[in-house]
Amino acid sequence: xxxxxxxxxxxxxxxxxxxxxxxxxxxxxxxxxxxxxxxxxxxxxxxxxxxxxxxxxxxxxxxxxxxxxxxxxxxxxxxxxxxxxxxxxxxxxxxxxxxxxxxxxxxxxxxxxxxxxxxxxxxxxxxxxxxxxxxxxxxxxxxxxxxxxxxxxxxxxxxxxxxxxxxxxxxxxxxxxxxxxxxxxxxxxxxxxxxxxxxxxxxxxxxxxxxxxxxxxxxxxxxxxxxxxxxxxxxxxxxxxxxxxxxxxxxxxxxxxxxxxxxxxxxxxxxxxxxxxxxxxxxxxxxxxxxxxxxxxxxxxxxxxxxxxxxxx
Amino acid sequence: xxxxxxxxxxxxxxxxxxxxxxxxxxxxxxxxxxxxxxxxxxxxxxxxxxxxxxxxxxxxxxxxxxxxxxxxxxxxxxxxxxxxxxxxxxxxxxxxxxxxxxxxxxxxxxxxxxxxxxxxxxxxxxxxxxxxxxxxxxxxxxxxxxxxxxxxxxxxxxxxxxxxxxxxxxxxxxxxxxxxxxxxxxxxxxxxxxxxxxxxxxxxxxxxxxxxxxxxxxxxxxxxxxxxxxxxxxxxxxxxxxxxxxxxxxxxxxxxxxxxxxxxxxxxxxxxxxxxxxxxxxxxxxxxxxxxxxxxxxxxxxxxxxx
Numbered sequence: 001x002x003x004x005x006x007x008x009x010x011x012x013x014x015x016x017x018x019x020x021x022x023x024x025x026x027x028x029x030x031x032x033x034x035x036x037x038x039x040x041x042x043x044x045x046x047x048x049x050x051x052x053x054x055x056x057x058x059x060x061x062x063x064x065x066x067x068x069x070x071x072x073x074x075x076x077x078x079x080x081x082x083x084x085x086x087x088x089x090x091x092x093x094x095x096x097x098x099x100x101x102x103x104x105x106x107x108x109x110x111x112x113x114x115x116x117x118x119x120x121x122x123x124x125x126x127x128x129x130x131x132x133x134x135x136x137x138x139x140x141x142x143x144x145x146x147x148x149x150x151x152x153x154x155x156x157x158x159x160x161x162x163x164x165x166x167x168x169x170x171x172x173x174x175x176x177x178x179x180x181x182x183x184x185x186x187x188x189x190x191x192x193x194x195x196x197x198x199x200x201x202x203x204x205x206x207x208x209x210x211x212x213x214x215x216x217x218x219x220x221x222x223x224x225x226x227x228x229x230x231x232x233x234x235x236x237x238x239x240x241x242x243x244x245x246x247x248x249x250x251x252x253x254x255x256x257x258x259x260x261x262x263x264x265x266x267x268x269x270x271x272x273x274x275x276x277x278x279x280x281x282x283x284x285x286x287x288x289x290x291x292x293x294x295x296x297x298x299x300x301x302x303x304x305x306x307x308x309x310x311x312x313x
Numbered sequence: 314x315x316x317x318x319x320x321x322x323x324x325x326x327x328x329x330x331x332x333x334x335x336x337x338x339x340x341x342x343x344x345x346x347x348x349x350x351x352x353x354x355x356x357x358x359x360x361x362x363x364x365x366x367x368x369x370x371x372x373x374x375x376x377x378x379x380x381x382x383x384x385x386x387x388x389x390x391x392x393x394x395x396x397x398x399x400x401x402x403x404x405x406x407x408x409x410x411x412x413x414x415x416x417x418x419x420x421x422x423x424x425x426x427x428x429x430x431x432x433x434x435x436x437x438x439x440x441x442x443x444x445x446x447x448x449x450x451x452x453x454x455x456x457x458x459x460x461x462x463x464x465x466x467x468x469x470x471x472x473x474x475x476x477x478x479x480x481x482x483x484x485x486x487x488x489x490x491x492x493x494x495x496x497x498x499x500x501x502x503x504x505x506x507x508x509x510x511x512x513x514x515x516x517x518x519x520x521x522x523x524x525x526x527x528x529x530x531x532x533x534x535x536x537x538x539x540x541x542x543x544x545x546x547x548x549x550x551x552x553x554x555x556x557x558x559x560x561x562x563x564x565x566x567x568x569x570x571x572x573x574x575x576x577x578x579x580x581x582x583x584x585x586x587x588x589x590x591x592x593x594x595x596x597x598x599x600x601x602x603x604x605x606x607x608x609x610x611x612x613x614x615x616x617x618x619x620x
Contacts, residue, residue, distance in 0.1 A: 059407050106604055110611045113350055113406055113550060117542045118607055124539050125600040132593035242539065246414045253411055283426050289419030296412040297400055 013261070017167055021160045030159065035275060037163050039268045040170040041227045046251040046263035047170075047177045048220035053249065054258035055181045056213050057193030058108070061116045062123030063248050065103070066096040066218045068130060068240030070225020075235035076136060078144045085148030085156075092226035093219045099126075100218025104211045123240055130237030141236025148230055156230050166227055170264070173220055178260040180216070189213055254295060256304025265303040317451045322572045323565065324447075328457045330564025331464025335519035336541040337548070337556035338471055339512025345488040345551030347505055349398060350406050352413035354516055354541070355534025356420035357393075361386040361517025362529045363424055366433050375438040382521045383514055390513020394506050402505070417535065425531040432528035441525075460522050467515065468557055475553060484508060488551060540567070543603045549613030558614060563599050570598040 017036070024032045045067055052058040073092035082088065103122045107115055131139045147156035156162045180186050191199040192206035199206060229235050238244070247270065255266025273291070277284030340354045365382030372378050397416060401409050437456055444452040475481035483504055486494045495501040520534070527533070544563045548555025575591030582590065606614065 053407075059410065061410065106608055110607060113344065114546060114607065114611065114613075116350065116406060116410060117546050118603065120539065121543055121546070121600045121603055125597045128596040129593055132589070132596065134589055242535070243414075243418075246411075249407075250411055250414070253407070283422050285418040285422035286426065289415040289417070289422070292415030292418070293397055293412045296404075296408050296415070300408075 010261070013264070014171070018164075021163055025160070033159050033163050035271070037159070037166050037231060039271050040166045040264070041224050041231055042248065042251060042267040042271060043170050043264040044173045044227070045221050045224040045248050046255065046267050047173050048217040048224065049248050050252045050258065050263050051177050051180060051220075052210075052213050052217045053252055054262070055186055055193065056189045056210055058210060058214065059116050059249075060107075060119045060214075060217075060245075061242070061249065062103070062119035062121075062245050063217075063221055064240050064242070064244035065123040065126050066100060066221035067225040067228060067244065067248075068126060068237070069096045069099055070222035070227075071229035071235045071239050072130065072136070072225075073222070074148060074226045074229040075142060075144050078146060078148075079136065079142065083146050083149045085150040088148050089223065089226045092222045094222075096222025096225065097215050097219040100215045101211070104214035104218070108207060108210045108214065120242060120245070123245060124242060127237050127240040127242070130240055137236070139237055141234060141238070144229060144233050144235065147233070148226070162230065166231075169223070169227070173223075174260055174264065176220070177263075180213075181258070181260075185209065185212070250292060254299075254302055256302030259302070259304035262302055262304040269303060319573075320447075320451055321453060322569055324453055324461070325457065325572075326565030326568035327561065328461050328464075328564070329568050330561040331461055331468070332519045332523060333537070333541055333544050333564050334464060334468060334557050334560035335515045335522075336537060337544045337560050338468075338553055339515045340541055341545045341548070341551055341553060341556045342484065342488075342508055343512050344545075346484060346491070346508055347402050348491075349402055350409045350413065351398070352410060352538065353393065353416035353420065354512070355536075355538030356417055357386055357390055357513045357516040357534070358520035358523075358537060359424060359529075359531070359534035360389050360420065361514075361520030362524050362533065363428055363433075363520075364389075364517070365521035366435055366524060366529055367428075369435065375441070379521055383517055386517025386520070387510045387514040390517075391506055391510040393513075394509040398509070399502075399505075420534075421531045428531075430531055432530040433524075434528065435524035437525050456525060460526075463518075463522065467518070471553060480507075540599065543599050545613075547603055547606045547613055549615040552613070552615040555613055555615030563602070566602055567595075567599050570595040574598070 017040075020036055021033050024030055045063065048066075049060065049063045052060055070092035073095050074088045077088045077091060103119065107118045107122070110118055130136075136142055147162075150156075154161050154165055156165070181190070188199065188204050188206070188209045192204065192209065196206060225239065228239065251266035251270050252263060253266070254269055255262030255264065274284065274288065277287055281287070336354065336358060339357075340351060343349050343351050343354075361382055364385040365379055367378075368381035368385070369375055369378030372381065393416065397412065401412055441456050441459065443455050445455050445458055446452055473481075475484060483494065483499055487499075487501065487504060487508075491501065494504075519537075523529075523533075523537075540563060544559040545556055546559075547562065548557070548559030571592075574595045575587055578587035578591050578594070610616075
């Protein structure tokens with residue numbers, strides 16, 4: 001019964017995530033609350049990329065751009081004394097959507113390798129823009145003094161409240177992407193991925209569908225950026241570095257491309273692996289690199305692919 | 314802004330352009346023939362630079378060190394092809410991007426382990442120092458002029474090999490129809506390894522020539538790699554002619570932008586605004602150029618006619 005297995009798996013994952021903070025606090029291991037919060041923020045970013053990469057077949061190698069725009073929206077508004085979370089996060093999402101619309105409008109005209117490179121190049125442009133913003137710390141980045149304020153409804157300075165907010169937002173994001181992918185809209189997107197000529201022949205022009213998905217993915221990743229800025233209380237152009245785009249992409253693939261839970265598994269595995277390796281040796285990337293290569297060569301369906309019922313495609 | 318300065322910056326642009334071309338030629342060949350997106354091409358550039366630095370120190374002879382560095386990069390390139398990349402030719406671009414991304418992490422950290430993270434600088438032998446006078450009042454560093462000469466020489470050699478030799482014929486045939494070439498009895502695997510090693514050696518050449526001009530440090534390959542992507546997207550992927558034109562255009566635009574955009578903006582904007590916008594705009598210039606080219610010609614300036 002794949003349906004029942006799936007419900008069981010989801011219940012277990014959600015229960016574990018809910019139980020983590022009290023357990024970690026009881027054991028005085030609050031580090032894990034921080035780690036898991038970071039994992040879930042990246043799961044949102046990966047879920048947004050999964051929408052265009054997994055379901056839409058658009059290999060965007062510049063998804064970190066929206067992470068950066070979301071973070072800079074929060075940081076810049078906070079710098080000018082606007083603490084309202086509604087304003088900050090709203091701006092983060094809107095700005096990411098607008099930038100995604102511009103990048104998407106140009107990039108989606110191309111395909112294949114050109115698409116990979118042009119999305120990379122646009123992100124690189126934004127990276128250099130961040131590097132040259134004198135007022136906002138250039139390549140050093142800048143600290144954010146106050147967390148986003150939500151009329152006292154929730155206090156993000158409290159790690160546990162912030163954790164539960166991120167958990168709720170992540171579950172909502174995974175559900176949103178799941179619903180989108182299985183809607184009529186998602187079907188057109190997936191049809192265009194598997195056979196563009198045929199989907200044109202039955203009367204769909206993929207361009208606008210792809211652009212819409214690209215904008216939604218950008219906006220969602222902008223939200224992840226706003227969360228990340230609050231998580232680190234810090235912004236820097238490094239959020240937009242191209243290796244960050246590669247990491248998010250790898251989370252999608254490692255977790256299982258075009259699966260609902262894949263982004264969470266991928267983000268969890270990669271970030272925990274990085275943390276473990278980094279605690280063990282300074283030169284952890286020497287080990288991570290070959291692990292990535294091996295997993296690409298031998299582990300094609302991703303983590304969600306080996307779990308029973310986790311695959312919904 | 315006098316004419317001699319403009320001329321010197323123009324030459325610097327050409328010098329940067331030929332280095333971009335050395336990188337782009339290998340990358341575009343590998344993509345054209347094996348349909349492989351190789352992000353790790355920048356790592357070979359870095360490996361070339363480091364191997365040459367070490368070999369020059371070890372032998373004490375500049376030319377010998379350069380030759381050893383080149384040979385070393387060729388070997389590293391062929392090794393990478395045989396060990397890691399061979400299995401990826403039949404995969405989609407996504408898998409190739411991810412696997413070669415893993416290679417980058419590996420090489421950057423490996424280099425940092427062996428040589429450390431601080432930047433190294435190559436010492437030039439005395440016979441390469443000094444300036445040459447191109448016309449009266451304009452002095453240009455001899456080494457940079459030599460880089461231009463080597464780059465143009467390689468371009469010429471490459472043109473000869475690709476259009477006039479049997480190997481070049483196989484390369485062109487492989488780019489337009491791989492299956493057919495294999496069916497005609499050509500050892501396509503060997504051809505792939507040779508082409509990849511060849512591309513790696515060109516990247517290594519660019520890397521080791523960059524040593525005395527830019528800093529040799531971990532991650533140096535990615536800085537130039539992304540600019541090389543811009544070059545081959547502008548030129549048209551798979552086309553060596555496109556890579557050559559694209560490389561010169563990008564090299565000149567980037568160099569002139571960095572040198573003159575700020576003073577130019579200063580004539581229309583306030584000095585503080587120009588101070589802030591100039592460098593930002595200069596580093597974004599080539600990406601804007603690429604976006605314009607792609608918007609007008611999505612296949613690049615010289616689309617290759619292969620499949």
